[in-house]
Amino acid sequence: MILRALDLKSQIFLAITLIVAALVPVLNLYVPESSAFHVSSFAVALFGKYLTYALLAISVDLIWGFCGILSLGHGAFFALGGYAMGMHLMREIGDRGVYANPLLPDFMVFLNWKELPWFWHGFDMFWFACLMVVLVPGALAFVFGWFAFRSRVTGVYFSIITQAMTYALLLAFFRNDMGFGGNNGLTDFKDVLGYDLQSDTTRAGLFALSALALAGGFLICRLVVTSRLGKVLVSIRDAESRTRFLGYRVEGYKLFVFTLSAMLAGVAGALYVPQVGIINPGEFSPANSIEIVIWVAVGGRGLLVGAVVGAIIVNAAKTLLTGWVPEIWLFALGAIFIFVTLFLPKGVLGGLSAFVDLIGAKTKSKSEAKGPSSTAPQLAE
């Protein structure tokens, strides 16, 4: 079944990801700095971050590219996963905080709290935190989706209320009373599972883990979209009413894929936090969530690999431009939004494969079908 799910392109992608997962930490840790092949620790941290973004982008592509659900609130699931991991890291600081309180994180001592809020219990155990990383975003997505899909909230309406959801969470997490550190969020992490977060080894390990998670997430999504269920999803995307009339329970399919996607986003968030060292309510901001969508659009909807490519291209551009001429970045991002939607509806990868097909068709003088890229969406809405 797994083999059937992997066409040539997917195999290439997985192979590259796994090689990167193995090679980059080695190049970072065991190749001397003088060597041309050395990868700096800075680059490892940066690309580790991009990998978690890529996983997040895949989760959005799964619902948008294959099921036509445009969520403008996926940043919320990412941030919730991040907060779950952040809570564990906070508990792991123990009495090494500024106030040296063995039980309470610094910000609670600062707020004069006497005991740990109930929802912080259990997060001292790593396995529990990992469970929550998946369960909390999943549960929110399930409840939210159950309400939304059942009453057939679709299209832009759904986009808007997901945006409202993440906005509501943003406001809520800004409050000190919520018990998540308010404005400052969670930070000052020391180590994870006893490994120092500042050390190169840990960072390289987190990088490898992120790459593996990306490969795993990709595999899961491939399995979903190549299965019978995936075909139903595509039909929902292209003609929801017709699919319903054919006897499929559209709500169920949507709910499943939405929840799965939220869980993947949560995992991405959990891997993001230890690498960046902070999680704050800013991650919930609606602008962040819209940016995720544009990663997918840039790379190409409904290709999965496209989402990864898009996330890396846009974020690399962001890193370069904000370091270079900060004022230009928002112009550039705005231009990307407009350009991609107007001129590159299939994204970079979609456009590229169409181009390659065109060349191929000319040289071979064949009028055969487009091949693997036929899984690309027809962008019917």
Place this chain on the structure above:
Amino acid sequence: MLRTLALSLLLAIGLGGAAAAQSLEELVAALPDGGYDDRAKIVRAIAATGDPRAIGILEALSEGDIQQLKSDNSVVRVQKGGAGYLIFDPVTGESRGDVKRRDADKVKVNNGLRREIAAVLGAMTLMSDDPNKRLEAAVTAFSTADPEQIGALDAAIEAETVDKVKKALRDARAASIMKSGASLEEKQEALDRLVGRGDRDALSIITAATQDKDPAVAKAAAEAQEKVERIRAMWSNAQNVWYGLSLGSVLMLAAIGLAISFGVMGVINMAHGELVMLGAYATYMVQEVIRNSAPHLFDYSLLIALPIAFCLSGGVGVAIERGVCRWLYGRPLETLLATWGVSLILQQTVRSIFGPTNKEVGNPSWMSGAFDIGQLSVTYNRLWIFVFALVVFGLLLLILKKTPIGLQMRAVTQNRRMADAMGVKTGWVDAMTFGLGAGIAGLAGVALSQIDNVSPNLGQGYIVDSFMVVVFGGVGNLWGALAGAFTLGVVNKFLEPYAGAVLAKVLVLVFIILFIQRRPRGLFALRGRAVEN
């Protein structure tokens, strides 16, 4: 004159006949004679003359500035200066040269006498000829609520002709009664008066009275307290409703343009908030020009800014429609993303030109200040924005119902293809609708510049809220936007006292998300085949 007479009568009550018929000059001359008791009598007698000059003399006496010259035993008023003291005639104020300090003796005043003077002076200001001074004195009397002043207040009430002052005096009297040992009936009457007043000061006096030694008074006070609290609760509800309506009018201004473009074209304009921001910056520019070249026009700056903001935002709106949205019809999600891109560019453009900091936009004189209705405080800028929102709503309704373009808009909203088939130029209608919606966003910007910070982020703060209004009210329906905006505004303001501003907003968002479950197409949904796709 009546007032002077009343004062004389009042003060004469406490007097022996001895000093009664003397002139002010004679009384002043007599001040140094005898002990403090005698002096107190003379003070009362001075006040009883009702002479306006008496106030100055008594104040000077209290300060120790009334002195007796050793040379001729005459009484003078002194002021530091010259050889030691400059001296004046206490009654006429005529200068009489200067003396050394040692040449004059103070007319001694003790604390008891000072109190006496203060009381007499208080009574005299209650009798002042200037109604504003009387009102001020009455307010002071209310807050001191000294039982000693009841007599003076009675006399003042008797003589008072201005209703407003009379009411204040009665309130002061009631407050004083509550602190005195008056009978139950009198206190009951006073309580009723205080209940009628019904504000926080009255409440605190009544609350203090619930601890009265007399259980009957305490009981009456407790009842009165309950009544006042009910009245205050009512007013605070009224205040919340007003705040809610005010917030609602702002939301409506921000959302109504969105509602029509969403309704007609089914696309979401994520740059709507930035069009609002452009309107606010247009106001800023207009005010800058006026400040520099024609300051006398400042009060008209908003009226001048309105058409400019409308044209600026409307123009940008038409450009967005022709340049971006037109190519994406039938793909609402892509339109959403593209307009978001536009919003980023607009935001950054404004930030590059004007800088990221807040810009100062002034209130014209007719928009600053506030007035009270009962316990309700209404600021003029909120009131005008409320009126403005309703006017914009009315105009828009008129355009949609009575003009050809409105008719075409409604036709396209209901069934685009059918309208197209009937010869409506749908592309042109789209551009006009989008432009109109954007123009209204500009008008909203002018209004918002009066109550919010004008910064490049201005639009961001309203975008989610205005979407909520549109989604809640129902798409493509002006009445929906109106009802949605005011409902959300009022609900928000009623939740705020219980939950805090932020949580109230969160609750409202959750409420809308749940509401969408019941009515997926909003309060005022379009019915029929139009809703499909």
